[in-house]
Each structure stands twice: as C-alpha cells, then as structure tokens.
Amino acid sequence: EVFGAHDIRYFFYIGDNNSMSTAARLNAQAAEQGYELRGIGIPKTIDNDITRTDHTPGYGSAIKYVATTVREMALDNEAVGQGDYVSILEVMGRNSGWIAAGASLCKRRDKPYDPPHLIYLPEVAFSEQKFVEDVQRVLQRERYCVIVVGEGLVDADGNYVSMSSSSIDAFGNVQLGGSGDYLKELVQKNLNVSARSCKLGIAQRTATHCASQTDADEAYLAGQNAVIAAVVNGKSGKMVTLQRGESDTYVCETGLAELSEVSEGTKRIPAEWINDDGVSMNYPFVKYALPLIQGEIDVAFENGLPAYAKLRQLSVEKRLGVYAL
Amino acid sequence: EVFGAHDIRYFFYIGDNNSMSTAARLNAQAAEQGYELRGIGIPKTIDNDITRTDHTPGYGSAIKYVATTVREMALDNEAVGQGDYVSILEVMGRNSGWIAAGASLCKRRDKPYDPPHLIYLPEVAFSEQKFVEDVQRVLQRERYCVIVVGEGLVDADGNYVSMSSSSIDAFGNVQLGGSGDYLKELVQKNLNVSARSCKLGIAQRTATHCASQTDADEAYLAGQNAVIAAVVNGKSGKMVTLQRGESDTYVCETGLAELSEVSEGTKRIPAEWINDDGVSMNYPFVKYALPLIQGEIDVAFENGLPAYAKLRQLSVEKRLGVYAL
Known part of the structure; x- marks a missing residue:
C-alpha cells in the first residue's frame, strides 16, 4: 500500500537471512495483488551464513579486523606472559562459526602452533572437560593461550551452554553474560x-578503518548487479549472489538465485574444513577465506581520525495516514 | 647480585607507575651496596597516569584506536537504530579516566551532541539516578545513545560501584563482571x-594497525634520550619525561625527572577539563589530547594482515644458581 501511494516500482533490500525472506514475502505479495514490482535482494552480513552465495559482503572485512586483532593481542600475551595466561576473544556468530574461524587466518603458513591456539565453533559440540584439557595442553607448550569463541556454544544435545544474558540457573549458580565470560570462569x-x-x-x-578492499569491491559489484538485474534485465524475486571462479587464482562474479529458494536457515561451516581436534581450521578453509581479506581500503584520515561521510537523511513526505500492523 | 654476575652497568626499565618505583628502588639499592649502575626509567603506559610527564608513550595510540572505534560504532548505531538503542563501550582505566576521556576526540568541532554522548570517569562520583536521567535525556534527543566507560566507576564515598569479577552480593543480586555490563543492567x-x-x-x-605516528615518534624519542642520558651524560636514577612546548603549535621535547620523585600515585584528569555535566570533556582537554593522535603509522600488510616482526628470544647463559625471593 505504501509502495503504491509513492509509485515505488523497484525495491532493493540489503541485509541478512531475515531480510532476504522479507524481500521474498514482499515480492510474493506484490505478485498476488497484481502490483508491478521488481524486488531484488542483496546479501550483506558479516555472519557469512546466507545460502546460495559463496560468501557475503561484509564477511571479508570482519575477519580481516578480527584476525588483525587476534594477531596483535597474541603479541601482547606472548610478551607479557611470564606465567600461564589465558586470553579469550568473543566474536559474533550465534549459529555459525564463520567469524571465529576467520581468526585462524592470522596463523602463519605451516605454523599450526601460532595463535589463535583454540577456536570454538557452534558447529562442534562443546565439552567442558575437553575444553579444560585443550587449554592445559596449550599452556604446557606455549605458556600462554589465545582462544577465540563465537557467541554461540552448543553442547552435544544442541543446547546453548552459555546464556545470552546474565541470570541464575536452576542450581543457584551465576550464569555470566556471554560465551567469553563463560570460558573465563x-x-x-x-x-x-x-x-x-x-x-x-x-x-x-x-x-571500516581495517576493511578489506576485496570485500568493498564485491559489495559494490553486488549492488551494481542488483540494479542491472532489475532495471536493465527486468528481473524480480532474485537475490544477487557472489560466485567464485573455478580457477586457482581467486575470481569473483555475481549471479542470481531465486529469493524464494534462499532458505531462512543458516549456512554453516562444512565439517570437512574443521580439523579433527575440533579447535582449528584446515587448508580448505584457509583457501576459501584468505582471498576475501586481501587489500586495504584507503581510508582518509582527518585530524587523526578516519573521516567518514555523513549522509543527510532526507525524508519524503508521507502520503498515507497512520497504519497499524 | 644478578647484575653483578653479568657485569650489567646500564639498566633501562620501560613501564608504568609500578615499574618506575621498582626502578627507583633498584637504583637506591645499588647505591647502598656501592655497585656502579646507571638506571633510567622510561614511561610507557596507555593509562597516561604517570606524574611528572606531560603524557606517556602509548596513550596517543590507545585513544586514537578508541576514538576511531567509537566513531565507527556510533555510525552503526545511528543507522540501525529505529528505536531507542543504547551502546556501551568499556575501556581500560581503573583509577583514572584518561582513555575514556580520549573517546571524546571523535566529536566533530562545535558538535557537542555528537557521540560519544556520555563518558563516565572515575574522577567524577557516579550516581545511578543521574546516569538514568543522562541516558533518558540523550535518547529523547537522539533516539540512540553511545556511552564510554572506564573499568573503574566510583561512588561519592570512593567505593567501586561495579565488581571486577562476578559474584553475588549480600542481597543475593547478581553482580556482573565489569562496568560496561553494570551500566547495561x-x-x-x-x-x-x-x-x-x-x-x-x-x-x-x-x-598497532591504528597507532598514532606522533606517539610512535615520541616513544622512540624517549628511548633514545634514555640511552643518551645514561651513556653519554652519565645520568642515573632519572625517568625520561615528555615535555610540551609553550607555543600554540604542538612541540614535544624530553626532559629528566628524579625517579624517586615520580610518585606511585596516579595522575588523574584535572577537574577543570571536565564539563559541568560530568559526562563530557571541554576544550582544554581536546587541546591537550588531539595532538597526540596525529598521523598514521604506515603498517606493512602481507597477505591481507599486518606483518609484525618477531624478535628471536635469545637468552644469555645463567651465571648464578637458583635463588628464592
């Protein structure tokens, strides 16, 4: 109805899994009502968990920043640690461990003992006993231990082992906020x-000050191809996808998938990309993720800080009255 | 004794308040025992709380990173916030608020309503009621609210109002880990x-990927002048200081202070640099801090990540047996 009042005929929805399914529903509704609309979804989430696309814009920059941070924290830990010392970094990712896994990129080639020493993913069932043994093993070898964990930690039964907000459990124990604090305890x-x-x-x-040029280029490419698809080629009900070329050298092209087929589910890390120890990533993952963090954005600094453009927020005049959902 | 066994005659101790007082004690002990030693302290702490020096190497880079992060987080909050939304960043600083205050540098000139909207410092007595009113006021005006808080929050009686580790208080309430989680609650x-x-x-x-060139230059300068003081000028028992020139253009030179006079106490933010609202910094602070974040280090990136040198850790052979403290 709002679209009709403003004669909006092109609709580009940028976002995550939920946004894609909203776009799909909107498109279906427009078709039902015979309203001519070209709706295109553009994936964008640091979580990298949208199906039908090789990866999502945002992911490369997020893991470039996280891997940079882990490398820097680890240097501090290594330098400061005169005794045993455990450092835990909690990153985003409740249902999939893509971001936590990306931290593994800061290991140097053929240096499996480089930090991060332990990565915990929701894709791998968490066991307190194994965790304690993992940490002990690393401390014996390195005297310090760098751990990366996503927000979601799941036990063998599929239940979250840490709480999203603080509370007291049935046994009167304090439940800490996040998975990082939980591991610290x-x-x-x-x-x-x-x-x-x-x-x-x-x-x-x-x-953005630590963003990936490759990621930024691909985000631009995705948006550009969404407009081409809708305006030039008259497509609708599609999501732009990023497709990796077959060659050994990394190439990224765009494609189109049916919005209705982009599941609301989460794309998770393939089990065969996780080492048997359950706490590190193997070469196929590195081969997948490393191209995505290449290149540094040239951020303009002004007076010591990055200068980011501010958009003026111009609102169009409302043409409909108040409505309730 | 260890110094004697290895014929160590020059001792440079880089560190914070505690390190400076250790260096002072070591020097005094050497003098007592008639052992010829030239000991020089070199200040280095992101906390910026060492007396007798205008500022400390490390501080400029830390607040450049924190102010960058706050500016970026605020853009996210402003963009995402369709309703009221409060975002809290906890930074280091238990006894002084230098780092939290530094976040104020990301306000644009003459834009007092820019984020961070509220800064809480250990220098200002914390009141829960005022805090809630502060947040309400900002939300009414901006629809989102960015808060920066140091680790230490102190009430009017000088007691910490948040706990350093989780626990249950006398009333059975859950006490969260840090000041950030406390404010969130x-x-x-x-x-x-x-x-x-x-x-x-x-x-x-x-x-380091977001370090200040000015800070890096001054850190080098401090180290260089420590060696000159000890080796060329035969000084001992001193701490290198950074001294700001009198002119309007920022200039930094080094000086020497008596190690024994560098108090173990904490240098705190002068009350007259904090606005009457208790949650923002005024122009004299900005004038003090802004020069310290100027310039960006040219970090070499390799394969998408900053390439940092690894020092080989070469140990000298021990010349003394095991000793107990």
Missing part, C-alpha cells in the same frame, strides 16, 4: 590461572 | 530499552 575454576576476556561487539561489524 | 532495569556492551580489553593496548 571455566579456566579460573578448573586451572587456577589468570584469564581475561574481551568482546569486540559491534566494533567488528563497523571497523 | 542499569539501562535494561530502569529504562526498558535494549542495550549492548562491548569490551575492547587488551586489543586497545595492542592495536
């Missing part, structure tokens, strides 16, 4: 060594 | 709006 309780946890939060989805 | 309990908190942790003291 486990370390302190079981190993009697000092541990710190950090949580990058939304900084990891906004760190 | 306050928002959710009193205002019924969604809030998120992030904690940069040690990332803020290691983010």
Whole structure:
C-alpha cells in the first residue's frame, strides 16, 4: 500500500537471512495483488551464513579486523606472559562459526602452533572437560593461550551452554553474560590461572578503518548487479549472489538465485574444513577465506581520525495516514 | 647480585607507575651496596597516569584506536537504530579516566551532541539516578545513545560501584563482571530499552594497525634520550619525561625527572577539563589530547594482515644458581 501511494516500482533490500525472506514475502505479495514490482535482494552480513552465495559482503572485512586483532593481542600475551595466561576473544556468530574461524587466518603458513591456539565453533559440540584439557595442553607448550569463541556454544544435545544474558540457573549458580565470560570462569575454576576476556561487539561489524578492499569491491559489484538485474534485465524475486571462479587464482562474479529458494536457515561451516581436534581450521578453509581479506581500503584520515561521510537523511513526505500492523 | 654476575652497568626499565618505583628502588639499592649502575626509567603506559610527564608513550595510540572505534560504532548505531538503542563501550582505566576521556576526540568541532554522548570517569562520583536521567535525556534527543566507560566507576564515598569479577552480593543480586555490563543492567532495569556492551580489553593496548605516528615518534624519542642520558651524560636514577612546548603549535621535547620523585600515585584528569555535566570533556582537554593522535603509522600488510616482526628470544647463559625471593 505504501509502495503504491509513492509509485515505488523497484525495491532493493540489503541485509541478512531475515531480510532476504522479507524481500521474498514482499515480492510474493506484490505478485498476488497484481502490483508491478521488481524486488531484488542483496546479501550483506558479516555472519557469512546466507545460502546460495559463496560468501557475503561484509564477511571479508570482519575477519580481516578480527584476525588483525587476534594477531596483535597474541603479541601482547606472548610478551607479557611470564606465567600461564589465558586470553579469550568473543566474536559474533550465534549459529555459525564463520567469524571465529576467520581468526585462524592470522596463523602463519605451516605454523599450526601460532595463535589463535583454540577456536570454538557452534558447529562442534562443546565439552567442558575437553575444553579444560585443550587449554592445559596449550599452556604446557606455549605458556600462554589465545582462544577465540563465537557467541554461540552448543553442547552435544544442541543446547546453548552459555546464556545470552546474565541470570541464575536452576542450581543457584551465576550464569555470566556471554560465551567469553563463560570460558573465563571455566579456566579460573578448573586451572587456577589468570584469564581475561574481551568482546569486540559491534566494533567488528563497523571497523571500516581495517576493511578489506576485496570485500568493498564485491559489495559494490553486488549492488551494481542488483540494479542491472532489475532495471536493465527486468528481473524480480532474485537475490544477487557472489560466485567464485573455478580457477586457482581467486575470481569473483555475481549471479542470481531465486529469493524464494534462499532458505531462512543458516549456512554453516562444512565439517570437512574443521580439523579433527575440533579447535582449528584446515587448508580448505584457509583457501576459501584468505582471498576475501586481501587489500586495504584507503581510508582518509582527518585530524587523526578516519573521516567518514555523513549522509543527510532526507525524508519524503508521507502520503498515507497512520497504519497499524 | 644478578647484575653483578653479568657485569650489567646500564639498566633501562620501560613501564608504568609500578615499574618506575621498582626502578627507583633498584637504583637506591645499588647505591647502598656501592655497585656502579646507571638506571633510567622510561614511561610507557596507555593509562597516561604517570606524574611528572606531560603524557606517556602509548596513550596517543590507545585513544586514537578508541576514538576511531567509537566513531565507527556510533555510525552503526545511528543507522540501525529505529528505536531507542543504547551502546556501551568499556575501556581500560581503573583509577583514572584518561582513555575514556580520549573517546571524546571523535566529536566533530562545535558538535557537542555528537557521540560519544556520555563518558563516565572515575574522577567524577557516579550516581545511578543521574546516569538514568543522562541516558533518558540523550535518547529523547537522539533516539540512540553511545556511552564510554572506564573499568573503574566510583561512588561519592570512593567505593567501586561495579565488581571486577562476578559474584553475588549480600542481597543475593547478581553482580556482573565489569562496568560496561553494570551500566547495561542499569539501562535494561530502569529504562526498558535494549542495550549492548562491548569490551575492547587488551586489543586497545595492542592495536598497532591504528597507532598514532606522533606517539610512535615520541616513544622512540624517549628511548633514545634514555640511552643518551645514561651513556653519554652519565645520568642515573632519572625517568625520561615528555615535555610540551609553550607555543600554540604542538612541540614535544624530553626532559629528566628524579625517579624517586615520580610518585606511585596516579595522575588523574584535572577537574577543570571536565564539563559541568560530568559526562563530557571541554576544550582544554581536546587541546591537550588531539595532538597526540596525529598521523598514521604506515603498517606493512602481507597477505591481507599486518606483518609484525618477531624478535628471536635469545637468552644469555645463567651465571648464578637458583635463588628464592
């Protein structure tokens, strides 16, 4: 109805899984009502969990920032650590571990013992006992231990083992906020060594000062091809996809998938990209992810800080009255 | 004794307040024992809380990174926020608010309503009621609210109002880990709006990819002048200081202070640099801090990530047996 009042005929919806399914529903509704609309979805999420596309714009920049941060934190830990020291970084990713896995890119080639020493993914069932053994093993070898964990930690039964907000459980125990604090508690309780946890939060989805040029180029490409698809080729009900070329050298092209077929489900990391130890990634993952972080955006700094453009927010005049959903 | 066994005659100690007082004690002990030693302290802490020096190497880079992060987070909040939204960033600083205050540099000139909207410092007594009113005021004006808080929050009686580790208080209430989570709880309990908190942790003291060139130059200068003082000029028992020139254009030179006079106490933010609202910094602070974040280090990237040199850790052979402290 709003579209009709403003004679809106092209609709580009940029976003995550939920946005894609909203776009699909909107398109279906327009078709039902005989309203001519060309609706195209454009994937964009640092979570990298949308199906039908090789990867999503946003992911490359997020893991470039996270891997950079882990490399820097690890240098600090290695330098400061005169005794056992455990450092935990909590990153985003509740249902899939793509971002946590991306931290593995800061290991140097053929240096499997480089930090991050342990990566915990929702794709791998979490066991407290194995966790404690993992940390002990690393501390014995390195004297310090860098851990990366996503927001979601799931046990063998598929239940979250850490709570999203603080509360007291049925046994009267304090439940800490996130998975990072949860692991920190486990370390302190079981190993009697000092541990710190950090949580990058939304900084990891906004760190343009550390963005990937490849990612930025592909985001532009995706938007450009959405407009071409709708305006030039008259397509509708599609989502733009990023497709990786077959050659050994990384090439990225765009394609189109049916919006209705882009599942609301989550694309997870293939099991065969995770090493048997359950806490590190193997070469196929590195081969997949490394091209996505190549190149540095040339951010303009002004007076010591990145200067970002501010859009003026111009509103069109409303043509409909108040409505209730 | 160890020094004697290895014939060590020059001792440069780089570090924070504690390191400076250790260096002072070592020097005094050497003098007592008639052992010829030239000991020089070199200040280095992102906390910026060492007395007798205008500022400390490390501080400029830390606040450049924090201010960058706040600017980026705020853009996200402004864009995403369709309703009230509170975003909290916890930074380091238990006894002084230098780092939290530095976040104010991302306000544009003459834009006092720019984020960060509220900064909470240990220098200003914290009141829950005022906090809730502060947040309400900002939400009414902006629809979103960006808050920066140091680790330490102190009430009018000088007691910490948030706990350093989780616990249950005398009334059976859950005490959350840090000041960020504490403020988040306050928002959710009193205002019924969604809030998120992030904690940069040690990332803020290691983010070389976002370091200040001015800071790096001054760190080099401090080290260089420590060696000149000890080796060329035969000084001992001193700490290198950074001194700001009198002119309007920022100039930084080094000086020497008596190590024994560098107090173990904390240099705090002068009250007259904090606005009457208690949650923002005024022009004298900006004039003090802005020169310190100027210039960007040219970090070499390799394969998409910053390439940092790894020092080989060469140990000298021990000349003494095991000793107990």
